[in-house]
Amino acid sequence: MNLAVIGHPIAHSLSPQLHEQWLRASGLFGRYEAIDATPDQLPALFAAMREGDWDGFNVTIPYKEVVVRYLDDLDEAAKHAGAVNTVYKRDGRLIGTNTDGAGLVQALMPYTDFTGRVLIVGAGGAARGIVQALPTRDVTIVNRTVERAKALADTFGVVYTTFDEMDVSRYDVIIQTTSVGMDERSTPLSLEGLRQNTVVCDIIYRPLVTPMLQEAKRRGAKVVTGVAMFVGQGALSFEKWTGVKPDETVGKKLIEGLLE
Numbered sequence: 183m184n185l186a187v188i189g190h191p192i193a194h195s196l197s198p199q200l201h202e203q204w205l206r207a208s209g210l211f212g213r214y215e216a217i218d219a220t221p222d223q224l225p226a227l228f229a230a231m232r233e234g235d236w237d238g239f240n241v242t243i244p245y246k247e248v249v250v251r252y253l254d255d256l257d258e259a260a261k262h263a264g265a266v267n268t269v270y271k272r273d274g275r276l277i278g279t280n281t282d283g284a285g286l287v288q289a290l291m292p293y294t295d296f297t298g299r300v301l302i303v304g305a306g307g308a309a310r311g312i313v314q315a316l317p318t319r320d321v322t323i324v325n326r327t328v329e330r331a332k333a334l335a336d337t338f339g340v341v342y343t344t345f346d347e348m349d350v351s352r353y354d355v356i357i358q359t360t361s362v363g364m365d366e367r368s369t370p371l372s373l374e375g376l377r378q379n380t381v382v383c384d385i386i387y388r389p390l391v392t393p394m395l396q397e398a399k400r401r402g403a404k405v406v407t408g409v410a411m412f413v414g415q416g417a418l419s420f421e422k423w424t425g426v427k428p429d430e431t432v433g434k435k436l437i438e439g440l441l442e
């Protein structure tokens with residue numbers, strides 16, 4: 183298996199360690215590289231994949247949208263998400279998919295069956311990928327720019343609210359998708375009134391426990407770090423390329439160890 187993640191910058195990607203561990207554990211020969219590509223290198227990379235030099239790519243920032251022009255087709259997840267994070271080959275054709283949302287949903291399954299209300303914080307690309315993958319339409323979107331919350335809610339037939347009107351006690355699952363919290367100080371919303379059994383998930387994994395998750399923990403909520411989504415999306419990509427379901431628990435332990 184010849185696999186890689188393509189992005190810019192890419193030096194801090196944890197995907198090579200995750201996938202190489204899974205390749206070894208599955209008894210598959212191969213490698214997973216991190217390719218720091220400039221935009222003008224993309225055509226050659228996808229041509230090489232078409233010719234058989236590569237079995238699969240992950241695509242990350244800033245290429246999740248532009249990559250579409252080098253592919254033959256997109257599956258439903260990529261179309262709904264409006265972005266591609268995984269490229270695989272079927273019958274000589276390059277297909278783009280997006281495993282971010284489904285990976286997160288899969289990672290949250292041990293914590294919730296999604297029969298309750300879900301609050302999505304943020305309305306950007308990450309939020310879109312997650313909303314399209316949720317197995318429920320009982321979803322509320324809250325975002326700093328209200329028009330973007332409304333636009334995303336309208337696209338998927340769900341509702342939106344504002345930070346002023348929002349009441350966190352109404353939700354069973356809260357998923358934080360903005361970049362707020364990466365600085366280790368800020369939190370995008372107040373968790374005043376949070377119920378103890380609420381599942382609170384942040385998709386940020388650096389820091390491993392964001393200020394929002396620290397507060398959720400203090401309030402007795404069930405806390406899920408961004409490692410869940412990272413490992414979940416990786417597992418679904420790995421399965422697309424190899425046909426093998428990798429061990430997510432082992433992957434989660436490895437990544438948490440690298441981040442702690």
Ligand code: ATR
Nearest residue numbers: 304305306307308309325326327330359360361362
């Ligand atoms: P991504 O693809 O990572 O989701 P994006 O499409 O740029 O990136 O979306 C960023 C999200 O983070 C948006 O929901 C954005 O809110 P706005 O739509 O109001 O811009 C949110 N975000 C980023 N910085 C923020 C901040 N300082 N406070 C609140 N929300 C912020």
